[in-house]
Structures are given as structure tokens and as C-alpha cells.
Amino acid sequence: MRIPRVPAGVDPTELRGVLDGRWAGVRRRVRELLESERLPPGDGLDTEQHRERVFEQLRWLGGSEVPALGFPTEYGGHGDRGGSVVAMEMLAGNLSLMVKAGVQWGLFGGALTALGTERHHRRHLSSVMDVSLPGCFAMTETGHGSDVQRLATTADFDPETDEFVVHTPDEAARKDYIGNAARHGRLAVVFAQLRTPGADGSPEGHGVHALLVPIRDEAGNPAPGVTLSDCGRKAGLNGVDNGRIVFDHVRVPREALLNRYGDVSPDGTYSSPIDGVNKRFFTMLGTLITGRVSVAGTAGSATKLALEIALRYSDARRQFENPGTGQETPVLDYLAQQRRLLPALATSYALHFAQEELVSTLHDLHTDPGRDPDGRAQRELESRAAGIKAVATWHATRTIQECREACGGAGYLTENQLATLKADTDVFTTFEGDNTVLLQLVAKGLLTNYRGRFEELGTLGMARYVADQFVGTVIERTAARSLVQRLVDAAPNRDEEDVLFDRGWQLRMFEERERHVLDGVARRLRRAGSGEADPFEVFNEAQDHVLRAARAHIDRVVLEAFVAGIDRCTDPEAAGMLERLCDLYALSNIENDRAWFLEHERLSPGRAKSVVQAVNALCARLRPHAVRLVEAFGTPRQWLTAPIATGEQPGLG
Amino acid sequence: MRIPRVPAGVDPTELRGVLDGRWAGVRRRVRELLESERLPPGDGLDTEQHRERVFEQLRWLGGSEVPALGFPTEYGGHGDRGGSVVAMEMLAGNLSLMVKAGVQWGLFGGALTALGTERHHRRHLSSVMDVSLPGCFAMTETGHGSDVQRLATTADFDPETDEFVVHTPDEAARKDYIGNAARHGRLAVVFAQLRTPGADGSPEGHGVHALLVPIRDEAGNPAPGVTLSDCGRKAGLNGVDNGRIVFDHVRVPREALLNRYGDVSPDGTYSSPIDGVNKRFFTMLGTLITGRVSVAGTAGSATKLALEIALRYSDARRQFENPGTGQETPVLDYLAQQRRLLPALATSYALHFAQEELVSTLHDLHTDPGRDPDGRAQRELESRAAGIKAVATWHATRTIQECREACGGAGYLTENQLATLKADTDVFTTFEGDNTVLLQLVAKGLLTNYRGRFEELGTLGMARYVADQFVGTVIERTAARSLVQRLVDAAPNRDEEDVLFDRGWQLRMFEERERHVLDGVARRLRRAGSGEADPFEVFNEAQDHVLRAARAHIDRVVLEAFVAGIDRCTDPEAAGMLERLCDLYALSNIENDRAWFLEHERLSPGRAKSVVQAVNALCARLRPHAVRLVEAFGTPRQWLTAPIATGEQPGLG
Structure with a gap:
């Protein structure tokens, strides 16, 4: 068998250049950043020590360029979505830190940005970035992880008080595996079935929406009506505090609804730029990829x-x-x-x-x-x-x-x-x-x-x-279309x-x-x-x-x-x-x-x-x-x- | 496609009976034993707590029928080699305990039994069984795990003092990954290149042999000339204290040689029932399967x-x-x-x-x-x-x-x-x-x-x-020979x-x-x-x-x-x-x-x-x-x- 030529050697700088690609600048800067501070993973630490170490590391990272990369420029971010992804993946030697950062800035901050509107952004984004407001992305429930359309947590609008009532109807509907929930999270983006009072007074469903619900005060005490528990040890990622959240008729103001794709007026009228419960839900999910x-x-x-x-x-x-x-x-x-x-x-x-x-x-x-x-x-x-x-x-x-x-x-x-x-x-x-x-x-x-x-x-x-x-x-070619066609031909x-x-x-x-x-x-x-x-x-x-x-x-x-x-x-x-x-x-x-x-x-x-x-x-x-x-x-x-x-x-x- | 019939149901007792097989009695007794005492694995414990818990569990198990199963009847064992293997595998819900038991009774006790002679058995076997003498099986070295014939630890016979000098010539020859070595082991079966003084005074090699070398006293202090260290955390099995052993010209009496397949007389003459260094070594290994x-x-x-x-x-x-x-x-x-x-x-x-x-x-x-x-x-x-x-x-x-x-x-x-x-x-x-x-x-x-x-x-x-x-x-058939032949025909x-x-x-x-x-x-x-x-x-x-x-x-x-x-x-x-x-x-x-x-x-x-x-x-x-x-x-x-x-x-x- 004739094997095509393998070069005698290769200049590592050339190869690195090709691999670094479009975000070579971000890669270089993150490499430098990671030379400036030791961020050791938690080998040998017990769970609580590990969580605290990773939280400290997260706060340190919060002071760097990394979190800002992905956020909108209006609020101090760089608006560089791609650079943000590239920067995060470079944390692979300390995966608890990477996941904790992913929860804070990617999931929590990302949902707030994508599903919320100006009032949410103005109020929260800077404290999301600098980690003064640690948060959760509370989607998965014990009973539903893959089939998230069937989430069972409810958010009923009460026009009397201009509030939503967020509630966990049964144990299978508790929020589960939620990063930041066991220790550090204070505010959660909670996915729930949004309902408004219908014509006959019975609740009318509009599908899954996201609301901001405080779960813990600054002293670390659970918010009223919120029960927090700990998922305990996991196979790995023990620097991330995954937990469970149960809501007992927790009331939040109407403005807590992340209302980019669906809103409720003070009189309880639901409106959305997107028709159809499914289409709306999957549009929301699509912003979170x-x-x-x-x-x-x-x-x-x-x-x-x-x-x-x-x-x-x-x-x-x-x-x-x-x-x-x-x-x-x-x-x-x-x-x-x-x-x-x-x-x-x-x-x-x-x-x-x-x-x-x-x-x-x-x-x-x-x-x-x-x-x-x-x-x-x-x-x-x-x-x-x-x-x-x-x-x-x-x-x-x-x-x-x-x-x-x-x-x-x-x-x-x-x-x-x-x-x-x-x-x-x-x-x-x-x-x-x-x-x-x-x-x-x-x-x-x-x-x-x-x-x-x-x-x-x-x-x-x-x-x-x-x-x-x-x-x-x-077959629709995805990259280098004409080259691939030429090669195939x-x-x-x-x-x-x-x-x-x-x-x-x-x-x-x-x-x-x-x-x-x-x-x-x-x-x-x-x-x-x-x-x-x-x-x-x-x-x-x-x-x-x-x-x-x-x-x-x-x-x-x-x-x-x-x-x-x-x-x-x-x-x-x-x-x-x-x-x-x-x-x-x-x-x-x-x-x-x-x-x-x-x-x-x-x-x-x-x-x-x-x-x-x-x-x-x-x-x-x-x-x-x-x-x-x-x-x-x-x-x-x-x-x-x-x-x-x-x-x-x-x-x- | 016609699929052959699947029975509508099956009597679980019947199926269990077939699966329990030849050692059904041992399986039943071990199931009962494991109902009598909780032996929780060490989830959530730190390394030292976990090691201590497993050591306690091992001592408890030492008081049961389990260790005796595999040892010779002359020393209080049951001589039931098969039953012993079956009993050990039933510890699978607490694998640190199983491995710790395997080190103590299977490897350490097994080598002592198979490679030693009556003097070793009489002196040690009962305290091996009841775990009053925790031991190690010190074969693997940092430099050689798979190719054990090239182990580099030496055991030189000194006729002047009627002793062997056990020595680690370089860092790659340190014993590594040795179970029981980091905390609990007191005596080790050490595999080393056995050498006696040749005619011209230079050492003559006889291949790898095993010797009993004390590594730690009852208070837990390392024996003179022995340096013990800890392999630290592992992916799992953290209830087992794996460690490293380095010997600095450690002297043990001539009788410390496990001499079933090779012995040295007081004048330094080597003798063995098996000719050939390789054949001897692999005969020894064969007893340890x-x-x-x-x-x-x-x-x-x-x-x-x-x-x-x-x-x-x-x-x-x-x-x-x-x-x-x-x-x-x-x-x-x-x-x-x-x-x-x-x-x-x-x-x-x-x-x-x-x-x-x-x-x-x-x-x-x-x-x-x-x-x-x-x-x-x-x-x-x-x-x-x-x-x-x-x-x-x-x-x-x-x-x-x-x-x-x-x-x-x-x-x-x-x-x-x-x-x-x-x-x-x-x-x-x-x-x-x-x-x-x-x-x-x-x-x-x-x-x-x-x-x-x-x-x-x-x-x-x-x-x-x-x-x-x-x-x-x-193709030599291995089981149900005539049935298999009939089916194939x-x-x-x-x-x-x-x-x-x-x-x-x-x-x-x-x-x-x-x-x-x-x-x-x-x-x-x-x-x-x-x-x-x-x-x-x-x-x-x-x-x-x-x-x-x-x-x-x-x-x-x-x-x-x-x-x-x-x-x-x-x-x-x-x-x-x-x-x-x-x-x-x-x-x-x-x-x-x-x-x-x-x-x-x-x-x-x-x-x-x-x-x-x-x-x-x-x-x-x-x-x-x-x-x-x-x-x-x-x-x-x-x-x-x-x-x-x-x-x-x-x-x-």
C-alpha cells in the first residue's frame, strides 16, 4: 500500500496558527490570563471546600475580560458571542470552574439576556458579569429533563396583586440538578407553565415561560416559600453546587417575567409576538443554544x-x-x-x-x-x-x-x-x-x-x-462547498x-x-x-x-x-x-x-x-x-x- | 422473521438456582451474612476516614467464614478455593472492601500460602485470616508493571549474617500502587531479583523470588530502611490505601524467603525443584492466578x-x-x-x-x-x-x-x-x-x-x-463437548x-x-x-x-x-x-x-x-x-x- 507523504516535521507555530483560527486573539489573551493566576482544580478537597474554592475562582474570573466577552455592549460587554464560547472552552483543566462559569454567565446570564428585555438587562447584567449576583437556570425537573415541554412547575398570574404565583405541584416537579442552587445562587431563571385567568376564571395556559425568582437572600437564607436542597456528591464536578428547588406559592411581581417572547398586562391579558405555544417555546429554547x-x-x-x-x-x-x-x-x-x-x-x-x-x-x-x-x-x-x-x-x-x-x-x-x-x-x-x-x-x-x-x-x-x-x-454541503464538489467530482x-x-x-x-x-x-x-x-x-x-x-x-x-x-x-x-x-x-x-x-x-x-x-x-x-x-x-x-x-x-x- | 418462543414468565427461584450453581451454599451463606451487618461504602468520606472505615469492615469480615474459605484446612481454613472466589465477588457493592480483602487474603495470604512453606504458614496464616497481621503484595514497580520479569528490586544473600539484603536500586524500582502500603500493611511479600554470591564473589542471579519483609511496626512506624509513601487519591477505590515502598539495604533473615520453589542454604547455595529462571518464575506466577x-x-x-x-x-x-x-x-x-x-x-x-x-x-x-x-x-x-x-x-x-x-x-x-x-x-x-x-x-x-x-x-x-x-x-471444545458437537453437526x-x-x-x-x-x-x-x-x-x-x-x-x-x-x-x-x-x-x-x-x-x-x-x-x-x-x-x-x-x-x- 502506498501511503501519501508525511512531512518530516512541522513548525508548531504554523499548526497552532491554523488551529487557533478566527478567535486566535481571544485564545492568546486567555492563555496569558491563565498564566497570571493558578486556578487549581479541587482534587482532595471535600465538597464544601471545593465549592468555595471554585466560587472564589469564579469571582476572580469575573474580574477578567472573560465574562464580558459574550454580553451586549450596551451593558459593558463586548458582544463577541464566538469569543465567549472559545474563552470558556479554554477552562478545560478545571471543569468545575468552567461549568460554574457556564451556569452563571452562559445559562443564567444568557437566558436573562435572550429572554428578558431592557428592564431586566439594565437591572441585572452588570452584577451577573461580576458575580455579585450569582444565579441559577432552573429548567430541568425531577420528572422531566429531556421532554421540557412537559415541565410541571406553574406560574399563575394574579391580577389582584399584579403578581405571578410560582408553584411546585408535586415532588416530581421539583427543579433538579440545578447548578448554583445548593449554595450560592440568589436569583433563578425559573421555567414554568405560564397561566392567566381565563374568561371563566379557570387558568389558561400559554406554555413554558421563564421568570426571575429570588431563591436566597444575601445571608444565604432561602427566600420565603422556597425550599432548597442539595444533590450531594456527583461522579465529578463537585465544585459545582447542584441542588433542588421547590416553590410553595412563591409570589413575584409581574415584571419578573422575562417578557421578550410573551408578556402579561396588568389586567391579565397575555400577548406574544409569536403565535402558537410550541413555536414560542422552541423559539425561546433556540436562543439558548x-x-x-x-x-x-x-x-x-x-x-x-x-x-x-x-x-x-x-x-x-x-x-x-x-x-x-x-x-x-x-x-x-x-x-x-x-x-x-x-x-x-x-x-x-x-x-x-x-x-x-x-x-x-x-x-x-x-x-x-x-x-x-x-x-x-x-x-x-x-x-x-x-x-x-x-x-x-x-x-x-x-x-x-x-x-x-x-x-x-x-x-x-x-x-x-x-x-x-x-x-x-x-x-x-x-x-x-x-x-x-x-x-x-x-x-x-x-x-x-x-x-x-x-x-x-x-x-x-x-x-x-x-x-x-x-x-x-x-446533500447540502456545509463548508468549502466548491472545493468539496471538485474533490468529489x-x-x-x-x-x-x-x-x-x-x-x-x-x-x-x-x-x-x-x-x-x-x-x-x-x-x-x-x-x-x-x-x-x-x-x-x-x-x-x-x-x-x-x-x-x-x-x-x-x-x-x-x-x-x-x-x-x-x-x-x-x-x-x-x-x-x-x-x-x-x-x-x-x-x-x-x-x-x-x-x-x-x-x-x-x-x-x-x-x-x-x-x-x-x-x-x-x-x-x-x-x-x-x-x-x-x-x-x-x-x-x-x-x-x-x-x-x-x-x-x-x-x- | 420468526423469533423462537419467549416463556410468558419464569420462576425466579428456578433461575436463581441455575445461576447460583455449584457454590449455591456459599452464595446463600454470604447473602445471609450480608444481611446481618451494614457495610456501607465510603461515599462522602474523606480519604483517611474512608480507609479507616474499610479497614474496620475488613476486620469485621475477618471474623466471619469468608477469609477461612480459601485457606488450607491445616491452619483453620476450609480449603474451598472456588467458594472463596465466589464469596469475594459478592462484595461488589463495596468495592474498596472487596479489593482490601483481596489484597489481604487473596494476594498477600495467597502468595504466602502458595510460595511459602510450612514455617511461613504456621507462623502467619491465622493472623492473616483474622487481619491481626495486615499485609502487602509488593510486586509492581514504577518502572515495571506488565513486564514483571524485569523487576529491579534486589535481594542479595549475605552468608556472613545469614540474611538477605533487600534494596531498591533506583527510583523506577520503587514498589508502586501497593495495596495496604500507605497505612495498614505491616508485612510485605516482596518480589525481588534473588542473588547469591557467585564463585568469583560477584552476585549470581536466580530470577524473581518473593520474601517476607516487615515494613511497619505495630505502632505504624516504618521499619528501619523502609520508606513508605502514599499514592494519594485515585479515580476510585479510595478506601484502599495504595502506596509506594522503597528499601534501603533492608536486612531480613534467610528464612524470610518464601522457599517453595527456590531456597538458599546457609552457605549461600541456591537450589530449586524447577530448572530455569523463567520456568521457575512463571510457575510461581501460575500459583497466583x-x-x-x-x-x-x-x-x-x-x-x-x-x-x-x-x-x-x-x-x-x-x-x-x-x-x-x-x-x-x-x-x-x-x-x-x-x-x-x-x-x-x-x-x-x-x-x-x-x-x-x-x-x-x-x-x-x-x-x-x-x-x-x-x-x-x-x-x-x-x-x-x-x-x-x-x-x-x-x-x-x-x-x-x-x-x-x-x-x-x-x-x-x-x-x-x-x-x-x-x-x-x-x-x-x-x-x-x-x-x-x-x-x-x-x-x-x-x-x-x-x-x-x-x-x-x-x-x-x-x-x-x-x-x-x-x-x-x-478447536478444542471446553464445555459440554458432546452437546456442542451435536449442535454444530x-x-x-x-x-x-x-x-x-x-x-x-x-x-x-x-x-x-x-x-x-x-x-x-x-x-x-x-x-x-x-x-x-x-x-x-x-x-x-x-x-x-x-x-x-x-x-x-x-x-x-x-x-x-x-x-x-x-x-x-x-x-x-x-x-x-x-x-x-x-x-x-x-x-x-x-x-x-x-x-x-x-x-x-x-x-x-x-x-x-x-x-x-x-x-x-x-x-x-x-x-x-x-x-x-x-x-x-x-x-x-x-x-x-x-x-x-x-x-x-x-x-x-
Whole structure:
């Protein structure tokens, strides 16, 4: 097998430049900031000490440029949505701090900004930024996490007193897992079913809305009618004080309603610029996707740090004598160790470019919403954010686990960081949207071609829509459109030699998979819409197929982002290295899914075996560069403390 | 697709009886014991409190029947090796306690028993059992964990004083990760390179031997010349005090040598019943495989507990309305949730029977070693133990992770146990032999047909042996030999309908995979032995292939054990249920590996798709029985405390 050239070396500055991308300035400034102050994670602290440390660190960070980045310029922010996401993901070495910051500025501050109006902004934003007002984002309930439309907390308007009455009707409706609720939060954005008195006096529902409810006074005592409790220890992120909130007919003034998308007048009349309960709710949710994008980015950063630790260790650690040389062999020379770590490294590169593109799209769209008159771009963005969040967080879970195992017993010690990285990131596949649910949203978006907010269409709605409207998959390229088209057009036919390393062939394989899987799902779901069978059963029997469609789509989007990223690279050596990493990403992805390609006769058995050999060969070729390639990500040096990675461990190097 | 019948229900007592198997009596007694005393794990305790609690629990357990089970009857034990393994695995709800017990009785006591002689037994065994003498098993060094033949600690005999001088020559030779070393251990079994003065006065090496070295006095002070330190926090198992030991020319009497396989006379003459440094060392190691078997069993028990939590939750938790019924759907009704948990449940059943068989073989062989005059059975047992340990611990890591994610945010809270189970079991893939290294041992055993202890043949030796001797794979059936043969012979040809559910067809698929992969590896390795190429490179390029061979072998052994287990079941309903679980195990295994079957044209594309459908259909059929099937394992009730599994969580069923 002829493997394309791997450059003899690469200038790390060039590679760093490509990776730093559009927000290189923010990355540089945050790296500098993180050199100026030690922000150690809480290893060895008990829960309360850990929470206090992280709260102190948060207040310190509140004095820096970081929180201001994402807030509107009118209130002292920089209005740099993309920069804000990038800055947050750089906190990956202290994930409790990152999540605490995400709760305060991203979720609490973000909801206040997006769903509130000038009166809320003027009153609160500066104290949100400097953390003098710690807050909560109280959406999830014990009984409903994924299906947030069915939240059961109520907010009834009482025209007599011009107040809302916020209430928890039963135990399953308590707010649960709420960050900042157990200790520090004072004000909460509470999502509740908004009701006004109807004509006959019985309450009339307007769907889920958000209100500002004080939950704790400055001395830390719960507000009247509010019962706060503690979720206790978690697998990780123990520097974040997750808690539960129960409301017993808590009264807040009418102005507490975050009223951008729905308001109540003093006489109890409800009004909204958006018709329809569902459409309104999903419009509100749509404004909050920054959190999801941020989780994807942070998952990526944590994975890069884990890979750096494992690769540095594997490069230096020797075990078993090579009888030919009499020397013990560095464990990264073993194929099995390479296979554990190097395809994951290539995937981290791929996801890095996909994330950069996602952040750019988010930034541009939210900075200038006028670009998107019919809301289609926003719906595509929501779908992309959901899918990349799912793929990036599963990649984190698997890769950090692999890194732990690849470092043996040393990987199990807290001092070597992998244990904490694993435990802290483990909930990323769950929070900001359960990954399985998110991939279903992606599939719905594809099947309905982003027509209407896809969440509005429940299972049945989607099926009916598909039955009526779906006319066949159109692969819409997402990045470097003309380049990708050119590559695909120029791809040799599949029987030619060495086609595996042809980028056009790889792109075509990804595209064909997506098209075929999606067409198949559409065919199956039409049955549900046709009324022949029980729609739930038809949907449920196809659920694995639906998830596969979403996955195939996102994999293609990621590959295109990688191709576009290489195209932006002007240094030939750096580009050459990226080309081989892109080969490894594409081919290891095809390898993992080669059962599908074989079943659908997109790969012959012989070609499938060649894919495995190509992955092995690429691992061997990239192995000498592994440490430099992972350093190029530019993880802030304060996060790299593991003795097995810093040279302090005896017997290494 | 016609799915074979699933019984309408099953008598849990019948199923429990089959699963409890040969050591049902021990299981019953340990269940009763675990009802008599609360042994809570250390959630929320700090490291020192946790260590003290577990130490107290260990002492309490020392007063029970449990430690005695495995020790020789002459010293108050029961001589029930199998029962001892079974009893230990039942501690899976408090894994720090299990591991602490494993260190004290399994590793420390086990080495003392197996490698020592009457003088050591008489003096120490009773205080090992009642924990008045806490001890360590000091094998691993910072620089060498997997390649223990290269341990660097030295034990030089000094005839002048009739003593050994135990010494740590450099920092990489410090003993590391040693359980009981940081706080409680007083005596250590130390593995060191034994040397006696040679004819010219320079030291002559006899390979690695074990000596008893006091490391701490009763007041807890380190012994003279011994430096003890603490490995600190770990991902999990923080109730076990792992530490490091450095020896500075520590002198111990000649009698401290555990001298069953090698002794030194007062004049410094070395003698051993076994010729050859390697053969001797691996004979010693072979006596210590109980620890490996125990880890496999405990991984199995922890996985069953995790599955019970996740399945009870998934059965009761509802999310998203079924538009057809207006009811919210239990999450276990979703195909995606079934696929996460039910194939894993079936695999846990399969591994349960494989473990039972492994323990039986260990028990019989070690109770009556005369059955095994040429040592072949012992070598097979070592290989089986290595392979099942690897497969069972990876299954644990993956399944517990899946359970955590399947329970969403609730799964992340410590109170719901999955976080602790995940963190505590995570090192199981590493300790008692790194899984990748263990699978290589399995492959070597297969390739050399257990001729000579396979560890003696290094990479090159194996390759040379293969070149000289390997004549083709013989599939030797391991359980229910004649039944398996009958089933395979009666299997329909692959083109018939519904062949997927034919046990003979499944067995043949597993056998053919093993034979084909193994033949392929042998062919590749012959090149290494033939001198044409660099042997390390030939071996290394085939490493993934070598690991696959081992995996294919163990998968087949596990399936045969399941078949044999069903054959022992006399209740038709219980047997019927086990048959379907066995289908699910076999078919989900084939499904996961169907790329291989397709590449090697053992499955047509159409048949491969049918395998996926069959797994889906089995999941749907077994779903109503899931909770009863996981309860049948009989996990002691004290271990099930998760509110999401006990009905204490609001909003569940």
C-alpha cells in the first residue's frame, strides 16, 4: 500500500496558527490570563471546600475580560458571542470552574439576556458579569429533563396583586440538578407553565415561560416559600453546587417575567409576538443554544488535554524488551497503543475544525439575525449544534476512558488528571440535552429539511410530515462547498488503486452513507404516516436507523469542516500533516462503520480489509509526530500537571 | 422473521438456582451474612476516614467464614478455593472492601500460602485470616508493571549474617500502587531479583523470588530502611490505601524467603525443584492466578448491580408522550434504551456461566493437582483466566458507563451508585494484568498449543515456535463437548431460513471465526520466525490480529459455557428464557463483529442485516422480563441503595 507523504516535521507555530483560527486573539489573551493566576482544580478537597474554592475562582474570573466577552455592549460587554464560547472552552483543566462559569454567565446570564428585555438587562447584567449576583437556570425537573415541554412547575398570574404565583405541584416537579442552587445562587431563571385567568376564571395556559425568582437572600437564607436542597456528591464536578428547588406559592411581581417572547398586562391579558405555544417555546429554547455549543467545545478541550497526557506518557514509557535491539520499547511504538490513541487524535482535529465552524456560524447569525429572514439558518444551526454536541461529548467519554487505560495504573491516580477529566466530563453526554435525544432532533431536521422548528413536530408529526413531503435526500454541503464538489467530482472510481487516500473518494463514501441511510429512514417512517401501523411502533422500530442517519450526517459535516480547515492552511508542511490526519479521521471512521459499507456493497471485502491496513499504516507514520501534534492544540500550560506528562515521574524518558 | 418462543414468565427461584450453581451454599451463606451487618461504602468520606472505615469492615469480615474459605484446612481454613472466589465477588457493592480483602487474603495470604512453606504458614496464616497481621503484595514497580520479569528490586544473600539484603536500586524500582502500603500493611511479600554470591564473589542471579519483609511496626512506624509513601487519591477505590515502598539495604533473615520453589542454604547455595529462571518464575506466577479469577468475578458482580439499577430505573422512568395512547412512555420501551442495556444483560449471563466454569476448573485443579501431570491443564487454566479477566473487565467498564448514561442526570449522582461503581471498577482492566497484555498471553497459548508455559516464550520465541511447530488450529471444545458437537453437526446450512436462531449455527460462526483468525496470525508470525524480516516489526504489525485471535477464542469459550449452563437447567421455563438470552448474546456478539464476518464472506450482506434485526427483535421480546432477569442474579439486597432503583425517587412508577 502506498501511503501519501508525511512531512518530516512541522513548525508548531504554523499548526497552532491554523488551529487557533478566527478567535486566535481571544485564545492568546486567555492563555496569558491563565498564566497570571493558578486556578487549581479541587482534587482532595471535600465538597464544601471545593465549592468555595471554585466560587472564589469564579469571582476572580469575573474580574477578567472573560465574562464580558459574550454580553451586549450596551451593558459593558463586548458582544463577541464566538469569543465567549472559545474563552470558556479554554477552562478545560478545571471543569468545575468552567461549568460554574457556564451556569452563571452562559445559562443564567444568557437566558436573562435572550429572554428578558431592557428592564431586566439594565437591572441585572452588570452584577451577573461580576458575580455579585450569582444565579441559577432552573429548567430541568425531577420528572422531566429531556421532554421540557412537559415541565410541571406553574406560574399563575394574579391580577389582584399584579403578581405571578410560582408553584411546585408535586415532588416530581421539583427543579433538579440545578447548578448554583445548593449554595450560592440568589436569583433563578425559573421555567414554568405560564397561566392567566381565563374568561371563566379557570387558568389558561400559554406554555413554558421563564421568570426571575429570588431563591436566597444575601445571608444565604432561602427566600420565603422556597425550599432548597442539595444533590450531594456527583461522579465529578463537585465544585459545582447542584441542588433542588421547590416553590410553595412563591409570589413575584409581574415584571419578573422575562417578557421578550410573551408578556402579561396588568389586567391579565397575555400577548406574544409569536403565535402558537410550541413555536414560542422552541423559539425561546433556540436562543439558548450557546450552552450546547460551549459544552461541545469544552468536551473537545478536555479530550485534547487527556490525549496530551496519554501521548506524552506513551512516548516516554517503555515496557518489554525488543529482542532485536535489547532495548525496552516505548509503548507508543506498539500498534495496539497507537490504535488506542492516534485515530482519536485525528478525530479531535476533525472536531476542532467542526467546532470552529459551528462557533463562527453561531456568532455571525446571532450578531446579525437579519441574515436569516425565514429562520432556516437558525434551525440548521440548532441541528448542527445538537449533533456536534452529541458527537463531541461521546468522543470525549470514549477517548478519555481510552487514555486512562492506556496509562495503566498511573492513569488511575488522581495526580495524573485523567480520573478527574473522565469523571468531570462524564455528564456532558447528558446535560444540555441527552445525546440520544439530540441525535433524534438532528434526524428530524434532516427529514423535514428544517421546515418549521423541528422540535415542534413530535414523533407522529415528523412521521406525517415525512409521509407527505419528503421527496429524497439532498446533500447540502456545509463548508468549502466548491472545493468539496471538485474533490468529489475528481474522485477516481472505486476500483482504482490507492483510492483510499483520495479525499474525494472519502467524501463520497460519507455522502453516500448519509444519503442512503436517510432515504431508508424516510421510507420506513412513511409507513407511520400512512396510517397502516401504530405510529409509535413504526418510529420505535426504526429508532436505531434514525440515530444512524443523524450520526452519518454529522460525520459528513465534520469531514467537510476538516477539508475546509486544511484549505485555509497556507503552510505546506502543516497542510501536509493535516492531510494525513484527515486521512486517518476519514478512514478510521469508515473502518468503524465498515459493516455498514459492506452490507450496502459500498466496500468490497478486499477493500474493507485495506481500510484496516491503511489505518494501521497511518498510525505508524504519524506516531513520531504524535506529541507535537497534540501540543499544537495550545492547551494552556497551567492545566498540564500530571507527573507522567511533565517528566516528573521516575523511569520515564 | 420468526423469533423462537419467549416463556410468558419464569420462576425466579428456578433461575436463581441455575445461576447460583455449584457454590449455591456459599452464595446463600454470604447473602445471609450480608444481611446481618451494614457495610456501607465510603461515599462522602474523606480519604483517611474512608480507609479507616474499610479497614474496620475488613476486620469485621475477618471474623466471619469468608477469609477461612480459601485457606488450607491445616491452619483453620476450609480449603474451598472456588467458594472463596465466589464469596469475594459478592462484595461488589463495596468495592474498596472487596479489593482490601483481596489484597489481604487473596494476594498477600495467597502468595504466602502458595510460595511459602510450612514455617511461613504456621507462623502467619491465622493472623492473616483474622487481619491481626495486615499485609502487602509488593510486586509492581514504577518502572515495571506488565513486564514483571524485569523487576529491579534486589535481594542479595549475605552468608556472613545469614540474611538477605533487600534494596531498591533506583527510583523506577520503587514498589508502586501497593495495596495496604500507605497505612495498614505491616508485612510485605516482596518480589525481588534473588542473588547469591557467585564463585568469583560477584552476585549470581536466580530470577524473581518473593520474601517476607516487615515494613511497619505495630505502632505504624516504618521499619528501619523502609520508606513508605502514599499514592494519594485515585479515580476510585479510595478506601484502599495504595502506596509506594522503597528499601534501603533492608536486612531480613534467610528464612524470610518464601522457599517453595527456590531456597538458599546457609552457605549461600541456591537450589530449586524447577530448572530455569523463567520456568521457575512463571510457575510461581501460575500459583497466583486466583486473584485474576477473582477480579473477573467481581467485575461481573459489579456489572450485574449496575444493570439492576439501570433496568429498574428504565422500567419505571417515563419520558415523552406516546401520541397514540396519551401516556408517557417508559424509557425501556424505546429501542435505543433496550439496545444499550439488554445485549449487555445477555452478555452478563454468558460471562456468569463462563466464570462459574473457570472457578470450577481452578478449584478442581488446585484441590487435586495430581490430575495434571504434565501441567497442560494448568496452562490452559492460566490462559482462560487471563482471557476471561480481560473480557469481563472490559464488559464491566463499557456496561457500567452505558448504565450511567442510560440513567441521565440521575446516573451522575453518587447516591445512585453508578458513579462509584464506574470509578471503582475502572482499574480492573489494568490491575492483575493489563488486559491487552493478557490477551496476548491467550494468543500465545493458542499458537503454542500450551506447550511450555506460554509466558516463557517471548515475542521472538513465540514466533520461532510458530514457524517450527504450528500445524493448524484445532478447536478444542471446553464445555459440554458432546452437546456442542451435536449442535454444530446438526446446524442447517447457512442459506436456510431462520438459521440465526440455531444454536449450532451460532457455535459454528464462533468456531470458524476463531479458526480463521488464528490460522491467519500463525501465517503472519511464521515470517518473523523465518528470519526474512525484523521479528519485532512482524509481530507488531500483526498485534491487532493477535488480539483479535485471543478475543475470538474467549468469545467461543464463553458461548460454550452458556450452552453448557442451559443444558444443566432442568426447569423448562427457565431454560427457555436462558435460550433467548443466549441467542441475544451470540447474535449481538456477531453483530458487533459483523464487519469481520462480511469481510471473510461468512455472512452475506442480507444475512448481516438480518442479524441486526434479530437483535432488535430479541430486545423487544425480552424487555418485559428485564427486571426479573437481572434480579435473578441474586445480588445481596444491602448493595441496592440507589433511590432510582428502590422506588424512593419521586416520579418513578
